[in-house]
Amino acid sequence: MKRHAALAALACLAVGWLSGIPAFGTGCEELGRLRLKHTTITRAESVTAGAFEPAGGKPIAELPAFCRVVGVIGPSGDSHIEFEVWMPASGW
Known part of the structure; x- marks a missing residue:
């Protein structure tokens, strides 16, 4: 349960962090070209409405x-923090 709470907190921080970047308001895929210190965006894709099956999870109907953004943050040499954020398809 603590892990889920930590992941939810990280997701909220990431959404706030990404939504505060004014240069990227035109499309989800553009986030894949975003360059941030200690951060690599490995996937930024628009996902159509309907069912979706997250990696290693059960399908969600x-x-x-939504806009799916996946990446890695490494603020120190010994860290490797993977994240995945789902944002509304528009309005961010």
Whole structure:
């Protein structure tokens, strides 16, 4: 349960962090070209509405369209923090 809470907190921080970048308001895929210190975006893709099956998880039905951003943060030499954020398809 603590792990889920930590992941949820990280996701909230990442959404706030990404949504505060004014240069990227035109499309989800553009986030893949975003260059941030100690951060690598490995995937930025638009996902259509409907069912979606996350890696290693159970399928989730009836989702609205969303922007899926996956990456790695390494603020120190010995860290490797993987993240995945799902944002609304528009309005961010």
